[in-house]
Each structure stands twice: as structure tokens, then as C-alpha cells.
Amino acid sequence: xxxxxxxxxxxxxxxxxxxxxxxxxxxLAFMLIEGTGFAVVIGTYLYLVSVAPEWPLRxxxxxxxxxxxxTLLLLLSLVPNMLLSRWAAARxxxxxxxxxxxxxxxxxxxLVLRAWEFxxxxxxxxxxxxxxxxxxxxxxxxxxxxxxxxxxxxxxxLMFTRHADNPRRFGDVxxxxxxxxxxxxxxxxxxxxxxxxxxL
Amino acid sequence: MNTMPQPDQRDASLEDARLDIxxxxxWDTPRGLWGALATVDHKxxxxxxxxxxxxxxxxxxxxxxxxxxxxxxxxxxxLGPDVYNQAFTVHGTSMMFLFAVPVMEAMAVYxxxxxxxxxxxxxxxxxxxxxxxxxxxGILLWGAFIVDLGPDIGWFAYVPLxxxxxxxxxxxxxxxxxxxxxxxxxxAVAVEIVVTVLKQRxxxxxxxxxxxxxxxxxxxSFIVILAMPAVMVASTSLILDRLVGTHFFNPAEGGxxxxxxxxxxxxxxxxxxxxxxxxxxxxxxxLPAFVRRPVFGYIxxxxxxxxxxxxxxxxxxxxxxxxxxxxxxxxxFTASSxxxxxxxxxxxxxxxxxxxxxxxxxxxxxxxILAFFFTFIIGGMTGVMVASVPLDTQLHDSYFVVAHFxxxxxxxxxxxxxxxxxxxxxxxxxxxxxxxxxxWVAGLLFVAFNFTxxxxxxxxxxxxxxxxxxxxxxxxxxxxxxxxxVSAVMLAAGFLLFFLDAIRSARHxxxxxxxxxxxxxxxxxxxxxxxxxxxxxxxxxxxxDPLWDAGDELPVTSGLRVDRxxxxxxxxxxxxxxxxxxxxxxxxxxxxxAIATTALLMGSIVTPWAVVWGSVPVxxxxxxxxxxxxxxxxxx
Numbered sequence: 001x002x003x004x005x006x007x008x009x010x011x012x013x014x015x016x017x018x019x020x021x022x023x024x025x026x027x028l029a030f031m032l033i034e035g036t037g038f039a040v041v042i043g044t045y046l047y048l049v050s051v052a053p054e055w056p057l058r059x060x061x062x063x064x065x066x067x068x069x070x071t072l073l074l075l076l077s078l079v080p081n082m083l084l085s086r087w088a089a090a091r092x093x094x095x096x097x098x099x100x101x102x103x104x105x106x107x108x109x110x111l112v113l114r115a116w117e118f119x120x121x122x123x124x125x126x127x128x129x130x131x132x133x134x135x136x137x138x139x140x141x142x143x144x145x146x147x148x149x150x151x152x153x154x155x156x157x158l159m160f161t162r163h164a165d166n167p168r169r170f171g172d173v174x175x176x177x178x179x180x181x182x183x184x185x186x187x188x189x190x191x192x193x194x195x196x197x198x199x200l
Numbered sequence: 201m202n203t204m205p206q207p208d209q210r211d212a213s214l215e216d217a218r219l220d221i222x223x224x225x226x227w228d229t230p231r232g233l234w235g236a237l238a239t240v241d242h243k244x245x246x247x248x249x250x251x252x253x254x255x256x257x258x259x260x261x262x263x264x265x266x267x268x269x270x271x272x273x274x275x276x277x278x279l280g281p282d283v284y285n286q287a288f289t290v291h292g293t294s295m296m297f298l299f300a301v302p303v304m305e306a307m308a309v310y311x312x313x314x315x316x317x318x319x320x321x322x323x324x325x326x327x328x329x330x331x332x333x334x335x336x337x338g339i340l341l342w343g344a345f346i347v348d349l350g351p352d353i354g355w356f357a358y359v360p361l362x363x364x365x366x367x368x369x370x371x372x373x374x375x376x377x378x379x380x381x382x383x384x385x386x387x388a389v390a391v392e393i394v395v396t397v398l399k400q401r402x403x404x405x406x407x408x409x410x411x412x413x414x415x416x417x418x419x420x421s422f423i424v425i426l427a428m429p430a431v432m433v434a435s436t437s438l439i440l441d442r443l444v445g446t447h448f449f450n451p452a453e454g455g456x457x458x459x460x461x462x463x464x465x466x467x468x469x470x471x472x473x474x475x476x477x478x479x480x481x482x483x484x485x486x487l488p489a490f491v492r493r494p495v496f497g498y499i500x501x502x503x504x505x506x507x508x509x510x511x512x513x514x515x516x517x518x519x520x521x522x523x524x525x526x527x528x529x530x531x532x533f534t535a536s537s538x539x540x541x542x543x544x545x546x547x548x549x550x551x552x553x554x555x556x557x558x559x560x561x562x563x564x565x566x567x568x569i570l571a572f573f574f575t576f577i578i579g580g581m582t583g584v585m586v587a588s589v590p591l592d593t594q595l596h597d598s599y600f601v602v603a604h605f606x607x608x609x610x611x612x613x614x615x616x617x618x619x620x621x622x623x624x625x626x627x628x629x630x631x632x633x634x635x636x637x638x639x640w641v642a643g644l645l646f647v648a649f650n651f652t653x654x655x656x657x658x659x660x661x662x663x664x665x666x667x668x669x670x671x672x673x674x675x676x677x678x679x680x681x682x683x684x685x686v687s688a689v690m691l692a693a694g695f696l697l698f699f700l701d702a703i704r705s706a707r708h709x710x711x712x713x714x715x716x717x718x719x720x721x722x723x724x725x726x727x728x729x730x731x732x733x734x735x736x737x738x739x740x741x742x743x744x745d746p747l748w749d750a751g752d753e754l755p756v757t758s759g760l761r762v763d764r765x766x767x768x769x770x771x772x773x774x775x776x777x778x779x780x781x782x783x784x785x786x787x788x789x790x791x792x793x794a795i796a797t798t799a800l801l802m803g804s805i806v807t808p809w810a811v812v813w814g815s816v817p818v819x820x821x822x823x824x825x826x827x828x829x830x831x832x833x834x835x836x
Contacts (some may be wrong), residue, residue, distance in 0.1 A: 001714065001725055001747075003216075005757045006740045008760030009402060009768065010210055016769045016779035017835040022322050022395055029391040029425065037429040040463070044433065044448070047459055056453045125446050129454035132446035137436065140581050163828045167836040194820055 026176045031182045034144065038186050041140055042193050045133045047170060056198045057130035059123035064195065066116040071191050073113060074184045077106035081180050088173040093164055095171055100156035103180065107149040114142050118159055121194075135193060141190055144183045151176055205763035210755035211737060211757040219736050222762040227319070227733035238786040240324035242313050243329050247628065250307030252331075253299050256338055258699070260294040263287045263319045265692055272685035274673040284669035285352035286371075290345045292355030293375065296471065297382040298338045298614060305389040305424075307620060308417040310628065312393055314723035314730060315411050315485075317402030317739045319767040320783045322395035323388075325790045325825065330388035331605055332794030333486045337381025346373055348765055351375035354667065356468060357438070359449040359460045364442045373442060373805045376435040380801055390424035393417050400767060401755060401775045402722065404741035409775075411721045412495060415502050416481025419509040420474055426513070427470035434463035446807050465516035473512040475609060477505060479616035480547055483569055486623045487551060489719040490566040491558025494745055497550040502592065504543035511540040511544075521592045530589050537587035545582060547738055548573070563717075564638030567768075568619025571646040576612025579604060582657065600660025606653045618645070625702070626716045630728045631709030637701040644694035651687035655680045720745035725745070725754055741775070766831035782833035789825035796821045 018024060049055050056062075084099030118138060125135035155176055160171060205222050220750075239245065267287050270276040279287060313321050321327050344350050353362040362372045395736070396417045401410070408452045409606065438447040438460070447453035449460050484495050493503060517525065517533040551573075560566065586592045595601060625633045658751040664677050671677055715724035724747055726735055737756035743749040748768040757777075760766045765783040770776055796817035803810025828834045 001754045002738050002752060002754040004754035005591045007757040009757050009780065010212065012777055012780045016781050020769050020778040022769065023401055024782060025395045026391055027322055031395050033429055035385055036426050038212045038434045039431060044459065047457065049453065051456045052454050066212055085555055115761060126444065129447045131640045132448050134799050166833060166834065
């Protein structure tokens with residue numbers, strides 16, 4: 001078929017940013033997958049509550065301390081995360097480096113505290129179905145913290161190399177910011193579920 | 201002629217032959233082993249996917265023949281109960297997870313980028329990764345079966361049979377990890393398709409100009425994204441129960457066996473639509489070419505697809521009517537199961553109107569469409585029958601159900617798929633399949649299918665349960681079973697003829713030309729088979745039937761770079777150009793990542809610690825994958 005040139009696109013930018021970026025949409029799609037996963041596990045938790053004679057099953061009520069600490073740290077981390085987002089949008093390499101190092105710390109802290117949170121439930125995964133679903137929910141969220149943290153470390157390292165000087169990298173940072181928001185926000189219903197429902 | 205591109209060289213001033221040479225330099229997959237393993241060309245990967253899926257179809261078909269041999273007479277001696285259990289499990293699992301879902305997604309991996317007028321699928325390396333994961337999942341299942349480790353718990357693996365108490369050995373773990381492999385691959389493809397459809401459509405292809413097959417794949421991909429996490433949670437919980445002693449499905453410790461059924465069918469029912477919606481999309485794509493007019497009722501068709509997608513999540517409990525759930529719940533799911541017949545009905549009436557107002561040309565793909573109408577409508581009607589609780593209570597777990605879902609799946613998905621293979625084969629290979637043999641294939645499959653599966657309704661009504669490895673003479677099921685088995689051989693002969701025709705035509709078929717059916721969508725605007733870069737110049741879409749409305753000259757865009765892999769990103773609604781985005785080059789990292797993930801998942805069948813040490817190579821492979829290589833594609 002013969003071609004007729006009808007539209008000149010030579011003035012378009014060489015990569016898409018924000019909602020014109022393919023990875024931004026990919027990140028959203030993966031958030032939808034993982035968000036559905038969280039919802040299904042919370043559904044599993046509620047289902048097990050509905051068939052149980054008592055809840056929690058032969059276990060003490062979960063201690064508030066470590067889990068609330070994790071929650072506070074996660075919420076607190078939204079502040080540097082937001083700053084990092086602004087700095088990445090402004091393409092300020094020096095500040096983005098600082099922001100990534102900050103986020104590496106703010107991501108590590110809740111992960112460390114998470115170790116105590118597992119203990120605070122006073123139940124093992126193999127004690128009963130309550131223990132199993134608590135460990136699954138907590139484990140699934142911890143996996144998300146670990147993977148995003150790993151990504152933050154790699155991105156932080158990358159921003160100190162010759163590859164840093166590239167608008168694409170700032171887009172990567174913004175996608176990382178978006179994903180961390182997701183990790184923090186999905187924790188809130190899980191927190192409510194894990195600590196609130198046994199007390200109902 | 202200078203064919204070395206200058207930095208930032210654009211296509212605008214290049215004449216066609218020179219543009220082709222330059223685009224090939226950046227888009228062609230290198231020849232040889234490295235190229236074969238590192239390719240990210242959606243067409244190459246899709247072709248592999250399709251061929252692999254058809255190989256698994258053939259394997260699954262052989263198992264079906266063995267089962268039919270066993271059931272042909274009362275007290276059959278060919279297969280013992282243990283092998284029979286493995287046979288029906290591996291048959292069902294293969295057909296659902298290794299054939300039906302992957303082949304539909306694979307057709308989309310090939311066709312969607314071409315139909316929306318772009319040069320590669322979004323996230324092409326993820327696409328390569330997804331194929332390797334799928335391949336390993338299939339090898340895992342079949343390898344296990346060959347060494348007598350095949351799962352023997354049915355394709356839906358109900359607990360407690362699949363739990364640690366009864367499912368001894370590693371058979372169930374293999375089933376559960378096969379799920380992980382295939383779901384990772386299916387989810388990855390779903391993400392690629394969603395982003396390709398939303399962001400990589402050719403300029404001007406606004407929402408109301410998207411081909412219906414592409415709409416169907418968009419809806420299907422969203423169903424995959426929302427349904428498959430449930431089965432991954434289910435299979436993970438099952439592995440945890442079996443491997444580290446959790447109690448999700450153990451009633452003695454507060455678990456519940458019906459939880460498995462809820463989780464499984466929350467995925468398992470949408471799964472039917474994951475298979476069916478691409479098939480209806482194929483019909484809507486093919487039909488206009490054979491009746492020479494656009495599909496009647498574009499907007500109702502799109503709404504029916506979306507409606508089916510939404511309703512598909514409200515049906516899962518109709519698989520559980522005999523488990524003693526509350527009455528009210530059952531009534532709700534009966535109502536919703538009947539409601540989903542409405543969007544399906546809308547589509548069927550729109551197609552009938554399309555044919556009515558058109559001038560039908562009875563070529564092979566159209567014959568398959570007609571075969572679809574007949575069989576799928578029967579399957580749909582028996583579906584409405586078993587949606588009713590009293591009838592389902594009688595028919596549950598009987599051969600009536602076996603007949604019903606084969607009518608839905610083979611009639612609703614395989615017939616359109618085979619029609620689609622005849623229809624798009626010229627695009628895939630540049631050659632036509634045989635019209636004469638194709639008529640025989642369509643006729644033989646249609647007759648043999650109905651002869652094979654219609655009597656199963658009667659067997660079910662006579663009380664024959666599914667999944668029995670034999671039956672006694674006095675049950676009086678022998679005559680019908682013999683008839684079914686003989687018909688199954690005829691059915692297999694039809695498939696064999698199809699395979700032979702496909703293999704022969706790939707080499708010796710008549711050359712097809714760009715657009716042998718005179719169709720309207722963009723995949724026919726490029727050569728057959730398409731070049732590595734799909735379109736020398738990205739089309740500009742000005743109507744819903746671009747090739748019919750363009751006349752002799754296709755309006756195209758210009759101004760893209762030819763010294764790097766470049767494609768267009770456009771807005772979601774109106775497909776207005778937003779950016780010239782780069783597309784990744786070939787890479788071995790997806791393969792390494794798949795190998796590392798395979799080590800982790802296979803290791804976890806043996807020891808839970810594999811998840812810990814296995815994550816190190818996975819992390820290394822992923823870092824290697826995402827670390828920028830300093831190519832032109834990284835420029836911005």
C-alpha cells in the first residue's frame with residue numbers, strides 16, 4: 001500500500017514522562033495485580049474469621065507496639081518520599097541522590113522493626129489457621145517492602161554512576177516513589193485488619 | 201547508497217527502500233543462537249507461544265484419546281486408576297493452563313501491536329521472560345507426568361485430597377508450582393497488552409476506532425489481572441500447608457476446605473471468560489472480512505465485552521452449589537449466572553445482524569464461525585440449565601458437566617481459534633492454508649465434536665459420574681461410551697489434518713500478499729509476514745475501518761528516528777501523539793531471570809529455604825536486566 005505522509009511528529013519529545021511514560025502505566029498495572037493479591041488475602045482472613053468459633057484462635061491479642069511503630073515509620077517515610085518526587089520532577093540530581101539515600105534509610109527502618117512485629121502476634125504460622133493467615137499477610141507485605149527497598153538501593157547506586165545524567169532516570173525515580181506510596185497505603189487496611197478485627 | 205544512519209536521523213526524507221534497510225538494521229533480531237535466545241520481537245515470541253501451545257494441545261489430546269480408549273468398553277484394562285487420575289488431571293491442567301489461556305494471549309501478543317499500529321509490544325523483554333516461564337511450567341508438568349509424578353487431583357485440585365494428609369509425595373506441589381509459572385507468564389502478558397492498547401495506539405485510533413479484537417483483549421487482560429492473583433494466593437497457601445505446616449485448609453486447626461473452592465473459583469470462573477472473550481474478539485475481527493461490512497452495533501459489542509468482564513466475577517459460587525452454602529447466596533449466583541447470558545446474547549444477535557445485512561463469503565474461517573454459533577449456543581443453554589440449583593444438584597460431577605464445558609470451551613474458543621489460525625496464517629507466514637483441506641477440517645471437527653460430546657449429556661443424565669476410570673457392564677453405559685470413543689478418534693483425525701495442513705502450508709502454501717481477505721484493520725496494511733519493525737511509517741488512523749476508507753493511499757506519520765528503536769506513545773482516550781518513545785533491544789537478561797526464577801520455584805518444591813537462597817540469583821538477574829546499557833534507546 002502506498003503511503004501518504006499526513007502528520008509530522010518530529011517535534012515530539014524523545015521519551016514520555018508522567019502519564020506519557022509506559023513504565024508509569026506498567027507500574028500502575030502491577031499495583032493493580034498486587035493490590036488484588038492483598039485484597040484476596042484480606043478476604044481469606046475475613047473468611048477464616050467467619051468460620052472460627054473465636055478470634056484470634058488460641059492466641060493472645062496482638063500487641064500494638066511494633067506494628068504501630070512500623071505504621072508510624074511508614075507514614076513518616078511519605079514525607080521524604082514526597083520530597084524525592086518533587087526533586088525528581090525538578091531533575092535536581094544532587095537532591096535526588098540525597099532523597100534516595102534518605103528513602104533507603106526510611107525504608108530499612110520499618111523492615112527492621114517488622115522482625116519484632118512478627119513476634120508480637122504470639123502465634124506461629126504452624127500453630128493454627130489464625131497464625132497461618134497472619135504470617136501470610138504480614139509476609140506478603142514484608143516481601144513488598146523488601147523488593148521496593150532493593151529497588152531503592154539499586155536506584156540510589158545508579159544515580160551515582162554516569163547513567164544518572166538522563167531524564168529517564170528521574171522517571172525511574174518517580175515510578176519508585178509511586179510504588180513506595182502503594183506499599184505504604186496498602187499497609188493501612190492490612191494494619192486495621194490485623195490489629196482491629198481480633199479486638200472486635 | 202549510504203545506509204549507515206546519522207545520529208538522530210529521521211525517516212521523513214528517506215525513500216522507502218532505504219528506510220527499510222535502516223529500520224532493519226536497528227529492529228532485526230540477529231541470526232544464530234544468541235538472537236534466538238535474546239529476541240524481544242513480539243512476533244517471534246508469539247509464534248513460539250502459539251506453536252508451544254498447540255504442542256500442548258496435541259499432548260493433551262493424546263491423553264484424551266487414552267482415556268476414551270479406556271472408557272470405550274466396561275471394565276477397560278488399558279489404564280489403571282492411578283494413571284487414569286494423572287491422565288485426566290494433566291489433560292485438564294494442560295488444556296486450561298498450557299493451551300487455552302496462553303494460546304489466546306499469544307494470538308494477542310502477535311496481533312495487538314499490529315492491529316493498533318505500533319512496532320513492538322510494551323515491555324518486550326517482559327514478554328520474552330513470560331515465554332520462558334510458560335515453557336518451563338509446561339515442561340515441569342509433562343516431565344513430572346512422564347516419570348509417574350504427574351498430579352492426580354483434578355485440574356482444580358480440591359482439598360483435602362490435595363492437602364498434606366491425602367496428597368502424599370510431590371505430585372500436588374508440582375501442580376501448584378506449575379500454576380505459579382503459568383500465572384506469572386499470563387499476568388506479564390496481560391500487563392503488556394493493557395499498556396500497549398492504552399498507550400501505543402497509532403495516532404487517531406481513539407477509543408471508538410479500536411478493533412473489537414483489541415477491545416476483547418483489553419477486557420481479557422483486566423480479567424487476568426484481577427482474577428489470577430486469587431489462584432496464586434490459593435496455590436501458595438496450598439504449598440505452605442504442604443511444605444511448612446500452615447493450616448489454611450485444615451479444619452482441625454481452624455482452616456476450611458471450602459476456602460480453597462472459593463479462592464480457586466474466584467479465579468476459575470473468570471478463567472472461562474479469559475478464554476472466551478478473546479475468541480469472540482476473533483469472531484468480530486474476522487466476520488467483517490467475510491460479509492463485507494463492519495460489525496453491526498460496535499458500541500453494544502464493546503459494552504457487552506466490558507459487561508461480561510464485570511459479571512464474570514459474580515459467578516464463581518455456581519461451581520459450589522452442592523457444597524451446602526446458604527440458600528440466599530445460591531439464588532444470587534443463579535441470577536448472576538443467568539444474567540451473563542445477556543451480554544453474550546447481545547453479541548450473538550449483533551453478529552447475526554452483521555451476517556444478515558452482509559454478503560457472506562463461505563471461506564474456511566467463516567465456516568468455523570458458523571460451527572461456533574451452533575456449538576456455543578448449545579453450551580450456553582446447558583450452562584443456563586446447570587445455573588439452576590436443583591438441576592445442578594442432580595447433574596453435578598456427572599458427564600453432563602463434562603459435555604457442557606467442552607461445548608463452551610471447544611465450541612466457544614477452539615473453533616473460533618482454528619478459524620483465526622486460518623484467517624491470520626497468511627499474515628504469520630506469508631502463505632495461505634489450503635481452502636480445500638480447510639473445509640474438510642472444519643466439517644470433520646464439527647461433526648466429530650458433536651458426535652463425541654453430545655452423547656455425554658445423555659451419559660450424565662443416565663448417572664455416569666465424571667473422573668471414573670471404568671464402569672461395570674450392568675450400568676448400561678457401554679454403547680454410548682463406545683460411540684463417544686469412536687467419534688473421539690474422528691475428532692483427533694480432524695486435528696491431525698489441521699496440523700498437517702498448517703505444517704505443509706507454512707512451506708508450500710500459496711503466497712498470500714499483504715491483505716488476502718480484503719480486511720479493514722491495520723495488521724493487513726503491512727507485508728505478510730510483517731518486517732521486524734512492523735510498519736515502515738506508523739499509520740495515521742482516520743476511521744474505524746482504516747484500510748477500507750483509505751483507498752489506495754494509507755495516511756502515515758513521519759519524523760521518527762531510524763537510528764534507534766522508536767515508536768509512538770499516544771493518549772489513552774483520543775490517541776493523540778505524546779512522545780517518540782524507544783523500545784528495548786534484544787537481551788539475554790529475561791532468559792537469565794527466568795532461569796533464576798525457575799531455580800527458586802523448583803527448589804521450593806523440595807525445601808522452603810530455596811526461596812531465601814534462590815532470591816539472590818533472581819535479584820542479580822533483575823538488576824542486570826534493568827541496569828542501563830548506554831544504548832541509543834536510553835537517550836532522552
